[in-house]
Amino acid sequence: xxxxxxxxxxxxxxxxxxxxxxxxxxxxxxxxxxxxxxxxxxxxxxxxxxxxxxxxxxxxxxxxxxxxxxxxxxxxxxxxxxxxxxxxxxxxxxxxxxxxxxxxxxxxxxxxxxxxxxxxxxxxxxxxxxxxxxxxxxxxxxxxxxxxxxxxxxxxxxxxxxxxxxxxxxxxxxxxxxxxxxxxxxxxxxxxxxxxxxxxxxxxxxxxxxxxxxxxxxxxxxxxxxxxxxxxxxxxxxxxxxxxx
Amino acid sequence: xxxxxxxxxxxxxxxxxxxxxxxxxxxxxxxxxxxxxxxxxxxxxxxxxxxxxxxxxxxxxxxxxxxxxxxxxxxxxxxxxxxxxxxxxxxxxxxxxxxxxxxxxxxxxxxxxxxxxxxxxxxxxxxxxxxxxxxxxxxxxxxxxxxxxxxxxxxxxxxxxxxxxxxxxxxxxxxxxxxxxxxxxxxxxxxxxxxxxxxxxxxxxxxxxxxxxxxxxxxxxxxxxxxxxxxxxxxxxxxxxxxxxxxxxxxxxxxxxxxxxxxxxxxxxxxxxxxxxxxxxxxxxxxxxxxxxxxxxxxxxxxxxxxxxxxxxxxxxxxxxxxxxxxxxxxxxxxxxxxxxxxxxxxxxxxxxxxxxxxxxxxxxxxxxxxxxxxxxxxxxxxxxxxxxxxxxxxxxxxxxxxxxxxxxxxxxxxxxxxxxxxxxxxx
Numbered sequence: 001x002x003x004x005x006x007x008x009x010x011x012x013x014x015x016x017x018x019x020x021x022x023x024x025x026x027x028x029x030x031x032x033x034x035x036x037x038x039x040x041x042x043x044x045x046x047x048x049x050x051x052x053x054x055x056x057x058x059x060x061x062x063x064x065x066x067x068x069x070x071x072x073x074x075x076x077x078x079x080x081x082x083x084x085x086x087x088x089x090x091x092x093x094x095x096x097x098x099x100x101x102x103x104x105x106x107x108x109x110x111x112x113x114x115x116x117x118x119x120x121x122x123x124x125x126x127x128x129x130x131x132x133x134x135x136x137x138x139x140x141x142x143x144x145x146x147x148x149x150x151x152x153x154x155x156x157x158x159x160x161x162x163x164x165x166x167x168x169x170x171x172x173x174x175x176x177x178x179x180x181x182x183x184x185x186x187x188x189x190x191x192x193x194x195x196x197x198x199x200x201x202x203x204x205x206x207x208x209x210x211x212x213x214x215x216x217x218x219x220x221x222x223x224x225x226x227x228x229x230x231x232x233x234x235x236x237x238x239x240x241x242x243x244x245x
Numbered sequence: 246x247x248x249x250x251x252x253x254x255x256x257x258x259x260x261x262x263x264x265x266x267x268x269x270x271x272x273x274x275x276x277x278x279x280x281x282x283x284x285x286x287x288x289x290x291x292x293x294x295x296x297x298x299x300x301x302x303x304x305x306x307x308x309x310x311x312x313x314x315x316x317x318x319x320x321x322x323x324x325x326x327x328x329x330x331x332x333x334x335x336x337x338x339x340x341x342x343x344x345x346x347x348x349x350x351x352x353x354x355x356x357x358x359x360x361x362x363x364x365x366x367x368x369x370x371x372x373x374x375x376x377x378x379x380x381x382x383x384x385x386x387x388x389x390x391x392x393x394x395x396x397x398x399x400x401x402x403x404x405x406x407x408x409x410x411x412x413x414x415x416x417x418x419x420x421x422x423x424x425x426x427x428x429x430x431x432x433x434x435x436x437x438x439x440x441x442x443x444x445x446x447x448x449x450x451x452x453x454x455x456x457x458x459x460x461x462x463x464x465x466x467x468x469x470x471x472x473x474x475x476x477x478x479x480x481x482x483x484x485x486x487x488x489x490x491x492x493x494x495x496x497x498x499x500x501x502x503x504x505x506x507x508x509x510x511x512x513x514x515x516x517x518x519x520x521x522x523x524x525x526x527x528x529x530x531x532x533x534x535x536x537x538x539x540x541x542x543x544x545x546x547x548x549x550x551x552x553x554x555x556x557x558x559x560x561x562x563x564x565x566x567x568x569x570x571x572x573x574x575x576x577x578x579x580x581x582x583x584x585x586x587x588x589x590x591x592x593x594x595x596x597x598x599x600x601x602x603x604x605x606x607x608x609x610x611x612x613x614x615x616x617x618x619x620x621x622x623x624x625x626x627x628x629x630x631x632x633x634x635x636x637x638x639x640x641x642x643x644x645x646x647x648x649x650x651x652x653x654x655x656x657x658x659x660x661x662x663x664x665x666x667x668x669x670x671x672x673x
Contacts, residue, residue: 043271043273043276045271048608050608056609056635056637057637059276061276066422068422075276076637077637077638077672078284078286078637078638078672078673079634079636079637079638079639079640079670079672081284081672082284088426088427088460089426089463090463090487090490091460091463091487096404097406098404098405098406099381099403099404100379100380100381100395100406100407101381101382101383104465104485104487104493104495104530106487106490106491106493106532107490108490108491108532108536109532109538109602110602113602113603113608113609113634114608151489151490152487152489152490153490188269189269201269201271202269204267209606210606210608211606213606213608216267216269218269218270218271219271220271220273221273228369228370228420229419229420229421229422229426230369230370230418230419230420230427231369231420232420232427233418233419233420233427233429233460234427234429234458234460234465235416235418235427235429235431235458236369236418239366239369241282242329242334242366243369244278245278
């Protein structure tokens with residue numbers, strides 16, 4: 001009995017020392033890299049599912065370079081075809097072909113409607129937008145408490161669960177400053193995309209603000225691709241579709 | 246007993262079994278890029294127009310029949326085609342419009358080539374283009390005085406495609422990761438000769454237009470320059486910046502040393518004046534925590550008509566109506582349509598718009614209200630619209646627009662006082 005008084009703190013301190021031996025920021029960076037190459041192209045299908053099961057699908061072609069440049073163009077549905085979005089750091093624009101000029105949008109708006117907002121679609125690395133406030137160990141998973149570096153991000157706080165083995169997220173809760181839950185992202189269906197990219201191919205999202213609704217993002221053909229900086233400019237937004245091979 | 250347990254187990258598991266597993270398939274084989282791309286849409290657009298029976302414009306046109314309203318039924322078919330071969334892209338788009346008005350049992354139709362060009366892009370940063378292309382510049386939502394190479398938008402049909410002008414243009418883009426994160430230069434020449442680019446300028450000329458774009462310290466900044474073979478010159482600048490993620494500010498300024506306006510000098514005499522003019526837009530867009538977006542813009546048109554000159558116009562309309570002479574009436578209506586049918590005739594306006602997507606969690610529904618107020622004469626145009634984009638191919642819009650003001654004011658003189666319209670656009 002007396003021995004256990006010494007043994008338990010000893011085990012806890014060994015475990016916590018092991019945990020803190022890992023640099024939380026470096027761990028988060030590994031998770032970011034496991035999710036996406038630094039520079040890539042990919043296809044995404046977004047599905048908004050209504051409470052009665054009805055669905056609306058969007059298909060995007062997306063490119064990204066570095067930690068602050070993301071662009072995408074809608075390939076379907078026909079009502080949204082050729083609309084494009086651009087993110088440069090905290091700046092976001094939407095280009096609608098008939099309107100003919102890019103207009104500034106915010107990360108909290110939604111180009112597709114439903115649970116996903118623009119920040120979810122045009123996401124950059126977690127490490128670029130958030131600091132690790134706390135890292136916990138929970139049943140074989142890391143739990144990151146992330147705090148936004150600036151007020152320009154969509155969610156003030158994220159609680160990210162990541163598998164220790166694969167170093168990939170399994171669930172993320174998006175929270176307000178007051179820790180009110182805005183939405184939950186569930187990472188599913190780990191898939192080998194080739195080129196060393198093995199990651200969840202599905203992100204399912206639900207929100208207490210949209211009771212009964214959910215949105216699903218399915219990834220396909222993630223390929224590393226070298227892209228010029230000029231592609232990530234408002235002048236290029238009408239031409240993003242020309243990048244497809 | 247065991248059979249009861251099995252039955253209970255079956256009944257409890259039934260709802261779970263009934264829920265189909267989520268389909269996570271994503272077949273990208275149909276997404277292979279083809280050298281050609283086709284798109285088309287058909288839009289049906291019935292509307293009901295209620296006349297302003299105090300308006301002189303109405304009294305001249307319909308005074309003898311005295312109708313209260315009319316139905317206007319429009320259909321617009323748009324089609325676009327692109328063909329890409331290596332660094333070359335050929336693109337064409339156009340529309341066919343037809344309408345039927347129940348009053349007078351009249352029909353009309355026209356066809357427009359919006360764009361038709363050949364573009365050569367040897368690399369992502371550089372392209373040259375020859376043909377008809379629409380350029381839309383400026384940061385304002387309601388009015389873009391810096392749009393030196395484009396046509397003005399219709400506030401009540403703000404997403405409509407616009408016809409371009411024939412031009413030869415080149416574009417150079419450069420991006421980087423510094424404080425100056427984007428730089429782009431677009432230059433073009435536009436000839437105006439006979440029916441080529443008719444309406445772009447009033448005389449035959451060769452115009453050169455340039456746009457310089459910078460993204461500097463997270464601020465969009467554009468400079469615009471116009472010069473033509475008649476020694477006409479214009480310059481402009483605009484900017485847009487997010488002060489906070491939910492708060493954007495923007496502005497435009499255009500200066501024309503020789504801005505020309507035509508107006509009624511007396512009842513039947515038109516006069517023209519050339520003077521320097523500054524056109525200004527100052528605006529902001531705010532996304533409230535409630536997810537409502539507000540847009541507020543102040544518009545100043547230095548080239549706009551003064552109260553005295555608008556007074557002469559109202560006087561000319563009144564005289565034409567009183568004359569009861571069909572020749573004078575027709576001539577006055579023709580000049581009114583030519584010189585007084587624009588959207589911002591006078592000098593100072595306020596534009597406000599509020600839109601709220603997905604009210605009461607009705608996904609894909611966006612209601613909006615908007616208004617333009619003429620700050621000089623107090624007249625206004627106000628609209629309420631709802632768009633619904635639930636369907637894959639169909640976009641539905643319902644809109645009600647009203648014009649208010651005294652009979653001798655910009656919006657009060659319009660012959661239509663209210664308009665209710667429904668639009669269904671089927672894209673494929």
